[in-house]
Amino acid sequence: MAIAAGMKIQTLTIVGVGLIGGSIGLAAKQRNLAKRVLGVGHRRVSLEQALTRGAVDEVFLNISEAVHQADVAVFCTPVDLIAEQILAVAPGCKPGTLLTDAGSTKAALVQSVADGFAKMKPAEGVAFVGSHPLAGSEKRGVKYADPNLFESRVTVVTSPPVPLPESGRGLGEGLDRAVAFWKALGSKVLVMDPDEHDKALALTSHLPHLVAAALVGALTPDLVPLAATGFRDTTRVAAGDPTLWTGILLQNREAVLSGMDHLGVHLDQFRRALMASDRIALDQLLGQAKRLRDSLDQ
Amino acid sequence: MAIAAGMKIQTLTIVGVGLIGGSIGLAAKQRNLAKRVLGVGHRRVSLEQALTRGAVDEVFLNISEAVHQADVAVFCTPVDLIAEQILAVAPGCKPGTLLTDAGSTKAALVQSVADGFAKMKPAEGVAFVGSHPLAGSEKRGVKYADPNLFESRVTVVTSPPVPLPESGRGLGEGLDRAVAFWKALGSKVLVMDPDEHDKALALTSHLPHLVAAALVGALTPDLVPLAATGFRDTTRVAAGDPTLWTGILLQNREAVLSGMDHLGVHLDQFRRALMASDRIALDQLLGQAKRLRDSLDQ
Numbered sequence: 001m002a003i004a005a006g007m008k009i010q011t012l013t014i015v016g017v018g019l020i021g022g023s024i025g026l027a028a029k030q031r032n033l034a035k036r037v038l039g040v041g042h043r044r045v046s047l048e049q050a051l052t053r054g055a056v057d058e059v060f061l062n063i064s065e066a067v068h069q070a071d072v073a074v075f076c077t078p079v080d081l082i083a084e085q086i087l088a089v090a091p092g093c094k095p096g097t098l099l100t101d102a103g104s105t106k107a108a109l110v111q112s113v114a115d116g117f118a119k120m121k122p123a124e125g126v127a128f129v130g131s132h133p134l135a136g137s138e139k140r141g142v143k144y145a146d147p148n149l150f151e152s153r154v155t156v157v158t159s160p161p162v163p164l165p166e167s168g169r170g171l172g173e174g175l176d177r178a179v180a181f182w183k184a185l186g187s188k189v190l191v192m193d194p195d196e197h198d199k200a201l202a203l204t205s206h207l208p209h210l211v212a213a214a215l216v217g218a219l220t221p222d223l224v225p226l227a228a229t230g231f232r233d234t235t236r237v238a239a240g241d242p243t244l245w246t247g248i249l250l251q252n253r254e255a256v257l258s259g260m261d262h263l264g265v266h267l268d269q270f271r272r273a274l275m276a277s278d279r280i281a282l283d284q285l286l287g288q289a290k291r292l293r294d295s296l297d298q
Numbered sequence: 299m300a301i302a303a304g305m306k307i308q309t310l311t312i313v314g315v316g317l318i319g320g321s322i323g324l325a326a327k328q329r330n331l332a333k334r335v336l337g338v339g340h341r342r343v344s345l346e347q348a349l350t351r352g353a354v355d356e357v358f359l360n361i362s363e364a365v366h367q368a369d370v371a372v373f374c375t376p377v378d379l380i381a382e383q384i385l386a387v388a389p390g391c392k393p394g395t396l397l398t399d400a401g402s403t404k405a406a407l408v409q410s411v412a413d414g415f416a417k418m419k420p421a422e423g424v425a426f427v428g429s430h431p432l433a434g435s436e437k438r439g440v441k442y443a444d445p446n447l448f449e450s451r452v453t454v455v456t457s458p459p460v461p462l463p464e465s466g467r468g469l470g471e472g473l474d475r476a477v478a479f480w481k482a483l484g485s486k487v488l489v490m491d492p493d494e495h496d497k498a499l500a501l502t503s504h505l506p507h508l509v510a511a512a513l514v515g516a517l518t519p520d521l522v523p524l525a526a527t528g529f530r531d532t533t534r535v536a537a538g539d540p541t542l543w544t545g546i547l548l549q550n551r552e553a554v555l556s557g558m559d560h561l562g563v564h565l566d567q568f569r570r571a572l573m574a575s576d577r578i579a580l581d582q583l584l585g586q587a588k589r590l591r592d593s594l595d596q
Binding site for chain 1: 508522541
């Protein structure tokens with residue numbers, strides 16, 4: 001991969017060294033992408049685990065201290081904190097620093113950073129490019145970090161970058177570098193508009209999460225022995241961190257609500273077919289779903 | 299296991315030698331539970347696969363021919379065919395034959411068999427006991443059969459048996475033998491009323507299936523690249539056989555419809571919390587779901 005092979009980062013800073021941040025560190029070191037990897041966290045025990053696992057070379061409790069040394073900084077903190085953290089550190093960043101993130105929603109975050117950047121004057125070439133590696137898990141913490149986590153997975157990189165490059169200079173170096181960064185970690189990259197990303201993820205991730213939680217909510221504890229593999233698969237994501245997911249759902253509130261309406265239409269088709277005992281309609285609805293589901297594994 | 303160890307079947311007949319039927323055959327032979335295992339199917343190619351895999355010793359295209367030789371016969375055919383098949387062969391069964399099944403719904407099936415038995419006169423001691431091993435999969439066919447499929451999995455055995463034992467004789471030998479049979483295959487056994495089973499499975503299996511299919515239905519093909527692990531887990535069951543599942547949903551129509559209402563209440567709690575941007579309510583709903591989901595893995 002020409003772009004990936006060409007990328008070399010002097011100092012990579014990872015803010016939030018959990019499953020995703022830790023995997024970025026391990027992948028960056030294994031692939032020789034960065035000379036130094038700095039990790040930031042607010043819990044000493046997590047930072048020590050990250051050091052022990054070799055995901056980072058040095059650790060910091062202060063975000064600015066670590067990000068101001070970076071050529072590339074990636075924020076892997078809860079999505080509703082990222083914009084605020086970026087705006088707090090941006091003024092002190094070195095010229096040309098690329099700021100990116102791993103948050104599950106993009107539109108509100110990118111907008112907040114754009115609004116903030118318009119009011120301040122970061123150094124020349126400091127850019128924020130939103131990213132979302134589709135490599136989450138219900139697991140948390142650096143102990144689950146994996147240098148191959150991004151291998152063959154999709155990372156969405158949002159365009160345009162913040163700030164908008166001056167006219168006539170294309171989409172700017174920041175976007176190219178963000179794409180190269182994720183590719184260098186092993187990821188496939190899709191460049192998308194933040195709104196388009198959020199609408200898509202409402203249907204592919206946020207709504208399934210909410211539905212899984214509702215399915216578990218509808219279960220009473222006495223039924224637990226009767227919950228077999230199918231139930232476990234269907235509801236696995238509901239074991240995800242509640243606070244993290246509350247943030248995601250609220251950041252993408254409108255798209256999730258409209259996804260719920262959309263799902264409601266499909267559930268109603270099943271309801272009508274069941275009420276009418278309409279074998280042909282049910283078979284057709286299940287058949288359509290099977291064909292699309294089968295295509296995911298190809 | 300005292301009961302299991304004591305059970306020894308002269309001739310076990312398996313009607314429908316797919317994933318479940320084939321696994322019963324493999325488990326019975328590996329555990330030395332039956333002297334002869336007969337397999338019945340309507341496709342020669344599946345029967346030959348079952349022979350090749352060693353899941354059965356002899357194969358038959360005619361159900362009666364194989365079941366009339368059996369001491370125990372287990373029907374692993376689509377759930378909406380089982381009652382009819384059992385009633386067709388019951389009159390010619392040997393005295394004391396235990397008939398059981400692996401269907402995913404129980405109330406309508408047990409009722410149909412009871413109604414049919416009341417009108418005929420099977421030989422002395424011929425009994426039907428409904429069963430449901432919770433060991434399904436979206437996979438089909440004897441090639442996925444596994445002698446350890448039932449190991450540590452729950453099988454529900456329904457009570458009372460059909461016909462009802464004469465008063466003063468407890469729940470009858472049939473029920474004891476059905477429990478011993480599934481235990482001998484490695485299963486944990488829960489004895490339940492058929493209605494209670496169907497209401498529970500509506501929530502733990504049929505509703506999750508329907509919701510998974512609706513989630514896939516709500517996806518457009520352009521979003522497929524953005525469907526990551528979470529979506530794949532949540533919708534895995536939607537790859538199940540549409541005709542089989544149409545039968546299951548129709549057999550358990552009322553419980554599934556009332557399960558949909560029940561799920562609707564839980565989805566509405568999320569909707570209201572989202573509309574109000576109520577962080578505390580969302581966190582609480584997701585937290586409750588996480589705690590129950592975590593308990594499934596313990």
